Amino acid sequence: MFYTRFKVVLPLLAILLSQAATAGPMGFNESFMAMGDFNNNWRESFINYAVTPRDAFGVSATYMRADDKSKSRTLEEITYTRLVKRWNAPHAQANLWFQGGVGALQGENKLIGENRDFDKVMITPGVQFDYETTRVYFQASHRLYRASDINHDFTSVRAGFSFYETDYDKTQPWLILEARNMNGLSEKIEVTPMVRLINKSFFVEAGVNNSREPRFNFMYIF
Amino acid sequence: MKKLLLTTLVFSALFSPLAFATQTIKANVNGMVCAFCAQGIEKKMRALTQTQDVYVNLKQRIVAVELKDGQTLSNDKVKAIIKDAGYDVTAIEISEHPVAHIKAELEAKQGEK
Numbered sequence: 520m521f522y523t524r525f526k527v528v529l530p531l532l533a534i535l536l537s538q539a540a541t542a543g544p545m546g547f548n549e550s551f552m553a554m555g556d557f558n559n560n561w562r563e564s565f566i567n568y569a570v571t572p573r574d575a576f577g578v579s580a581t582y583m584r585a586d587d588k589s590k591s592r593t594l595e596e597i598t599y600t601r602l603v604k605r606w607n608a609p610h611a612q613a614n615l616w617f618q619g620g621v622g623a624l625q626g627e628n629k630l631i632g633e634n635r636d637f638d639k640v641m642i643t644p645g646v647q648f649d650y651e652t653t654r655v656y657f658q659a660s661h662r663l664y665r666a667s668d669i670n671h672d673f674t675s676v677r678a679g680f681s682f683y684e685t686d687y688d689k690t691q692p693w694l695i696l697e698a699r700n701m702n703g704l705s706e707k708i709e710v711t712p713m714v715r716l717i718n719k720s721f722f723v724e725a726g727v728n729n730s731r732e733p734r735f736n737f738m739y740i741f
Numbered sequence: 742m743k744k745l746l747l748t749t750l751v752f753s754a755l756f757s758p759l760a761f762a763t764q765t766i767k768a769n770v771n772g773m774v775c776a777f778c779a780q781g782i783e784k785k786m787r788a789l790t791q792t793q794d795v796y797v798n799l800k801q802r803i804v805a806v807e808l809k810d811g812q813t814l815s816n817d818k819v820k821a822i823i824k825d826a827g828y829d830v831t832a833i834e835i836s837e838h839p840v841a842h843i844k845a846e847l848e849a850k851q852g853e854k
Contacts, residue, residue: 547781547826572825607772607829609802653774653799686848687776687797719776719783740780 543614544647545575545600546740552577553741558711558734560584561701565598573602579620583671585704586730589629592671592704594641594664596622603646611652619644624666639666645673653684656695664702675699679715690718695726763839765807766819769832773802781826789814794840798847807840 546552546569554565560583567577576599583592598620606613624641645662656679664671679695693715700708711734713726722738773779779797782804786795791812796805804823808814820830836843 543778547785550781550784572827602827605772605827607827609771609831610774612772612774612778651774684800685776687779687799689776691776717775717777719780722777738777740777 543602543649544616544618545569545602548572550740553739554737556734556736558728559732560586560704567598567600575600579622583701583704586707590627590704592624592626594622594624594643596620596641596643598643611650613650614648616647616649617644618647618660618662624669626669639669641666641669653691654681656680656693670703672702673699674702688719690716692716695724697726762837763807763810764813765805765836765838765840765843766814766816767834767836767843768804768806768819768823768830770802770804770823771829771831773797773799773804773828775799778827782823782828785822785826786819796840796844798844800851801847803843803847805836805840805843 544552544554545567548569548571551566551568552575554563556563562582563579564581565577565579567575569575576597579594579596579598581592581594581596583594584590598618601617602614603617604615620643622641622643624637624639626637626639628635641664643662643664645660647658647660649656649658651657656677658675658677660673660675662673664673675697676699677695677697679693681691681693683691685691695713695715697711697713698708699711707729709728709730711726711728713724713734713736715722715724720739724734724736726734728734770782773782776797776799779799783795783797786792786804786806789806791808791814792806793809793812794807796807797803798805804819806814806819816833819833823830838846
């Protein structure tokens with residue numbers, strides 16, 4: 520029984536994995552990459568410049584809010600992105616990234632009967648792993664968002680597939696499913712199916728999460 | 742007689758197929774799976790003064806760089822640009838066909854599959 524399933528699953532996996540999508544957090548050497556990730560509770564704008572093929576420095580502005588709107592945060596940080604390791608196969612690519620930043624966190628906790636505002640220094644080191652072919656995509660990332668007495672660590676996992684392969688100068692549609700959590704801001708796991716359109720000039724994603732809130736992401740290299 | 746010989750030599754050199762031979766550097770590339778990410782290869786290649794045209798084929802893992810008449814570009818330079826863009830060159834060859842021809846050939850091959 521197991522052997523029969525193995526015989527079916529293995530070729531299917533081989534087909535999927537042998538088809539030759541990457542979207543790392545930095546562009547090619549001496550390029551700028553602009554990124555945006557927007558929904559009701561998490562809005563991030565980010566731009567970096569690749570000073571080498573593997574290193575980029577940038578600035579980022581993030582707005583975070585709790586599901587019940589009792590807490591809100593804004594973070595402005597200087598960021599560093601490093602391509603730690605890249606694996607290139609004939610029809611696949613995998614990457615290990617380091618992303619980190621240091622910046623100013625402003626916060627507001629609306630508790631019953633009082634409002635508490637604060638300013639703190641926040642550090643945000645994290646790692647991301649991704650694996651892509653022209654037909655399948657997987658990404659896992661974990662990033663610490665820490666300041667004194669604050670822990671908003673961010674974890675996300677994404678997986679998806681493209682509907683069909685396209686030529687280099689055509690737009691390729693994908694379906695991506697993401698699950699993510701922001702510690703201390705949300706008790707639940709936010710699940711968002713998104714349609715991704717990827718082209719040699721742009722990268723956009725749009726979807727609606729499991730709280731029926733819209734989500735929009737983009738990346739642009741110049 | 743000498744003048745005639747010289748003129749003949751100059752004309753034959755100018756109008757021989759060799760004088761007008763197109764030179765395209767064709768590289769097989771590993772890891773090139775997404776157009777958004779591979780745009781760096783195309784942009785860096787097009788920025789070279791020697792480049793006439795560039796063609797990228799993700800399915801066949803090919804990057805083809807057609808050179809302007811009389812221009813040269815070393816294989817090492819092409820490899821270095823592709824490597825800097827984050828990919829690995831597994832093979833490289835010189836073709837006498839222009840990019841348009843290589844594109845038509847590869848797309849026909851894809852159509853057959």
